[in-house]
Amino acid sequence: MTNEPYFEFNGHKSIDKNLYLLNEMELTIPESDLRFDEVDGRQGAIIYDNEREKDIIKTFPMELRKEADKSLFQQVREITHWLKEPKRYSRLLFSEDPDYFYEGIFHSQVRILDRWRDHFDVALPFRCKPVIYRLDGQTVTAHISGRTLENPEPINSLPLIQFRYSGTADATLTINGRQFRILRAAGAGMITIDSELGTAYRDGIANISNAILMQSDGYHVPQLQSGNNTISFTTQITQMMITPRWRSMAI
Missing domain, CATH: 2.60.120.860 (Jelly Rolls)
Structure with a gap:
């Protein structure tokens, strides 16, 4: 049993893949979908509300630790397949906020710097709906x-x-x-x-x-x-x- 925080997506927890959360988590407040029109002679813009919030990018800063019987490159390939398989919004849970879940998709290109031989640091971004759902x-x-x-x-x-x-x-x-x-x-x-x-x-x-x-x-x-x-x-x-x-x- 571990108290390490984790995210869960597509049937697997991040810690099951030897991914461990770093202390660099950011919270993102969704942007309102508004249009601002500037008018000559008027102070301030005219605001048009599209009555929606925009998606957010929820990024998990992770450390990928090497497994004894695998190379880090093999681990990255397996993680890529796990995260990219569902081409739709899917349930994304975060252990630090256990009563809710996101609807997210992992689709962006991710760059990983090969700096150490026993682990990689990688930021995993999910595009998420601007609302979270109660379980x-x-x-x-x-x-x-x-x-x-x-x-x-x-x-x-x-x-x-x-x-x-x-x-x-x-x-x-x-x-x-x-x-x-x-x-x-x-x-x-x-x-x-x-x-x-x-x-x-x-x-x-x-x-x-x-x-x-x-x-x-x-x-x-x-x-x-x-x-x-x-x-x-x-x-x-x-x-x-x-x-x-x-x-x-x-x-």
Whole structure:
């Protein structure tokens, strides 16, 4: 058992690869995606908010220690294969912040200076989404109409919502007063609304996003605000399951 800090990615911990964290960790606050327009005769710029934060680069300064039965070059090749295999955002955990995880991808070129024969120092950068997710927010919970669900984080979450729809009549899902109408045209079956992807589908294949998410005032996905959220639904909806995906700002 070791108390060494580590990161975990793609099924492996860094210490399992003989990578040890150095005392040079930096925290990065995401940049807001804003546009500043300068206007003649006006003090200060006009600010346009794109209502998003930009990805951050989360860098782990590591020391790669030589294994007895391998060369450092062989170890680097194995580590490269481990980190570069998933070409998508994947779960990235850091032991010093154990209640949360990042969504990151390792894709950049990395240079390693061959200065010593028993170890290499290397900085491993991950491009990460600007939010981190609570591990306990990934738990699927059954929900009864009229109950509240408390978001413990300061920003809205984008939940995964699943339920069975009878198809006998139009149904309504209401979250904090906003109504999502499920039209009969959506068809009976197991409905999934993925707020993060902005999609809705039936039985895992039929895309019915427009039948649920298109409202009179535009295209909207369900969100769970900070604090209490009241969720109710009509009788055509049963077996309601919610994965809340609580999240906070990444650092």
